[in-house]
Each structure stands twice: as C-alpha cells, then as structure tokens.
Amino acid sequence: MSEQTLSTILMGAASRFTSRTALVTSGGRLTYGELFDRALRLSAYLVETGLRPGDRVVICLPKGAELSVSIFGALLAGGSYVPIDYTMPAARASLILGDAGPSHLITTRQIAAALLQDEARGLAEPAAGGSTRQEVVLSLRAAPSSKEGRGLPWSEVMTCAPLSAAVPVDEMSVAYVLYTSGSTGRPKGVMQSHRSAVAFVEWTARHLGLRPEDVLSQHASPSFDLTIFDFFASALAGATLVPVPEWLFGQVGKTCRFIIKNGITVWYSVPSVLLRPDEGAPLRELERSALRHVILAGEVIPKPGLKELAAHLPQGCSLSNWFGPTETNVCTFHDIGPEDLATDGPVPIGIPCPYAEIRLEGPEGPSNEEGELLVCSPTVMEGYRGLDELTEQRFVREADGRKFYRTGDIVRVESGRLSFLGRRDRLVKIRGYRIQLEELEQALREHPAVTEAAVVTFQDEGRDQLGAAIALREPSEELVGEVRRHCAERLPPYMVPSRLLRLDALPRNSRGKVDVQEVSRLVSLA
Structure with missing residues (x-):
C-alpha cells in the first residue's frame, strides 16, 4: 500500500x-x-x-x-x-x-x-x-x-x-x-x-484512467465526502477542477450546458442533479459534451431518469454507481451496463473496491445472501471525534487485529453483485408488520410517472402511519390516483401509504440529498 x-x-x-x-x-x-x-x-x-x-x-x-x-x-x-x-x-x-x-x-x-x-x-x-x-x-x-x-x-x-x-x-x-x-x-x-x-x-x-487533460467537476459542498475525489484525484492526475456554481442547483438544462461549456470530462454528483430534467432542457444536450465518465453516488438512482441519461451520453462515456457511507468512503462500485437499463429493478451497488473486504451479517450471524454490510478497509474512519463509546459500538474487532465497520446498510447478493435493500434504522413497524421504507420507495419509483419518491412515518391519532411524497413528470391529481392504485396492486395493504403528497420536487439539503425531515413535516401537515 x-x-x-x-x-x-x-x-x-x-x-x-x-x-x-x-x-x-x-x-x-x-x-x-x-x-x-x-x-x-x-x-x-x-x-x-x-x-x-x-x-x-x-x-x-x-x-x-x-x-x-x-x-x-x-x-x-x-x-x-x-x-x-x-x-x-x-x-x-x-x-x-x-x-x-x-x-x-x-x-x-x-x-x-x-x-x-x-x-x-x-x-x-x-x-x-x-x-x-x-x-x-x-x-x-x-x-x-x-x-x-x-x-x-x-x-x-x-x-x-x-x-x-x-x-x-x-x-x-x-x-x-x-x-x-x-x-x-x-x-x-x-x-x-x-x-x-x-x-x-x-x-x-487508476480505475478511471485519469490524466492531466481531464476536467473534473466539483458539484458537492466540501462538507460532503464526494469532494475528496474532486479535490485530490484531480491533483493526483494533474487535471483541472471546475466548481459548479450553487445557482445551477435544480436546473438540469443549465447544468448540462455548464458541462459542455467547461469541457468537463468527469462528472461526480448525487443522481438527482442530472436525473430530474426540467422542461425545455433535455439531457440530449450532453451528446455534444466531452464526458468520459459520469459517476453517481449518495442516494438511490431512479431508473426512468437513468435510462434517459444513458441514452444521451456521448459514445464511450462510462456510467457508474459508487456506494459507501462517510465512515468508509466508497467501498463498492458498479459499472452500469445495458443489462441494468433493460429492467425496472434497482441499480446494484456492485462489488467491493479492491482495497475493501466486506461481509454480511444476518440476524443469526454471518450470511452469504442477505444482511448488514460490514466493511474492513484502509478507507474506514479512525472514529467519531469525542465519541469513543459510539466508535466502539460501530466496529467489530477480529482476533487478528482487523476491524469491520457496521454500516447499518442492509444488502443482498444477487448474481455475484450487491444490491442495496435499505437502512437498518429505516425498518419500521406498522400494524405489527416490519416494513423497510426503501422497499416502498422503490415500488413508487417503478411507476413511469414518478420521478422522485420519499417515504416517511407520521402520527395520526397516536398511531404510526405511512406517508409518501412524490414528484411526477406531469402535475396531475389523476396521476396521483394512478400511483396509489399502482401501490395497491403490488404491495400488501399495510404497506400502501395512507397519505400521498404530490410536490413539484422533493426538498433537498445542502448535500443534494432528499431532506427527510422536511418531507416528514410536509406529509404530516398534508
């Protein structure tokens, strides 16, 4: 090393x-x-x-x-x-x-x-x-x-x-x-x-073949771990870094034109930055770009938007999904191919990075099929500042000195690749049933009219209920009814959200991720 x-x-x-x-x-x-x-x-x-x-x-x-x-x-x-x-x-x-x-x-x-x-x-x-x-x-x-x-x-x-x-x-x-x-x-x-x-x-x-002629984007805030790649991979390769202005956020068409104007060859951001095309700003503008690599990370990738993006990338441009919490940095990766675009299922998070060792832990112990993702890697954090007890709780230490970080992410092995199922801490009980909120979000995203979805719980008459906020390709209450029927046809009754809120776009935090707290507030007020 x-x-x-x-x-x-x-x-x-x-x-x-x-x-x-x-x-x-x-x-x-x-x-x-x-x-x-x-x-x-x-x-x-x-x-x-x-x-x-x-x-x-x-x-x-x-x-x-x-x-x-x-x-x-x-x-x-x-x-x-x-x-x-x-x-x-x-x-x-x-x-x-x-x-x-x-x-x-x-x-x-x-x-x-x-x-x-x-x-x-x-x-x-x-x-x-x-x-x-x-x-x-x-x-x-x-x-x-x-x-x-x-x-x-x-x-x-x-x-x-x-x-x-x-x-x-x-x-x-x-x-x-x-x-x-x-x-x-x-x-x-x-x-x-x-x-x-x-x-x-x-x-x-090494993986991307970065070179001095490359131009990298810096889209994320420096408080987000995506920027470790932006600042230091560009320096290692002698490449050029171009910060993306905040005023472009949420404006996909203008972002595409920014990519073209600045000759950006490597783009790295959360998926929603490019996968929410606004009217009059089609992603097909990217066909004129110099992009060699588009890397998405930080949140679940919506399939309809991904297919549209893939269709308009220049020939030879790779499309990847990188995965890992702040505590491990990127620990798995998946190069998105035609087979991923041919289905409506979730995009895999792939295989471990060469420097990472992983294992899965189910309710009964180690598992080869499904469980919490544990990571041993030189990229794993030293610890939480001033929180020694919490740090110890998050690690499993082996007799040989290795330590595995408990990510709290539930994953499944499918055809040799990992698929993200959800967060352990987003497992809720509704009417006695255990529900993984990400499973419901995925079901909502599979409706062709839904561009974004977030599921939360809220209190109604002292009981926990499921609520969802969705953004649609076209603002239509009729479509909201279709989405509700779509869920009812695919999910057991206890998993169908009792409250479905249509928004023009889901609220985002400074990192570009869905602001779950704001979604919860809006759903509870609906």
Missing part, C-alpha cells in the same frame, strides 16, 4: 504540473504553481499564528479559489481541515465549530460575526469601503486584544512569505473531519486519515 499522504500528493502536483491549469472559477484560472504558492502562504500564516501538527482548521467558505487554497493550506501546514457548508444555519454551524475545537477558522467576515458573536469584536476591521463578505483567517487561540486581533483579511495573509515545504505528517494522521447527522440531533465528526483518502483517490485515478 502507498505510504503517501495528501500533503505529498499536493506537493507532487505542484512540482510536476506547475504550469497546468488546476482550477477554473468565475474569477479566472489558476495554475498548479499559482494555487500552491497561495496555499503555502496560507500555511505559513497558520503555522506562525499557532497551528501545530494535528490541529484542526474549520473552513466555512463558498466554492472558489479561496476554498481550495484553504483546504490545501491547512493540510500543508500539518493540520486537518473541517469543512462547514456556508449555507448551514448558524446555530448548527456553531455546534460543529464548538465540537471541532479548531485552532483556526477561515470564513467570511459576515459568517465569522454570526459564529463568534461577541468574540468577533476582536476581528481586524476591513479597509474603508471593504465588503463584509471579505474572507478572513482567524486564529482562535489569539486574544481579541492582540496586535492583529483574531486574524487578518485574506488579502493580507496572501502577502506572507510562503512556507518552504509542507509540514511532514504521518499517514495515520487525521486529514479531515466531516460532520454528519447524529441520532441525538447533534452532528458527529467522522475523522478520516491521510491513508484513507490516499487509498481512495489512488484507486479512482
């Missing part, structure tokens, strides 16, 4: 691909030489203001050059980065900031004021006429009354002399911490090592 770290990958890119374009944003292009000059200037400032190896740097910025520079600068300084989606409500972002215990915060002045509140009085004031959106780098260990206050504006940090070399780190050092939803209502931090990220990106570069 490689003993590289993300830091050595980044420094290698800086020396091997100095003059190649690393990043294209609305503000222009940056070569790898320019990008890493800025990153090393930031690294120097972080080290000068107290960052020690292993310290965490919270980054809360929109997509753009400053985001990439901040992530790379934190790593090159020997720290780990903790991304927070800049659109996240301040209350939740503050919880993450408090739990992460960072040495530094990189954000905009406006967000810093919201997160730090009274402590923000120590911020150096912007120049006359300056914008409150100005990026700042804050040392949270410095006293507000110190000479520089809590930090400096980004423009001043960029005047620092660059660090001469990356601060060495061990491959088992934590590289990043991603916060996911916790069952207690508080986010929990998933700590991933350099070894984890390197194992993943080295495999992706």
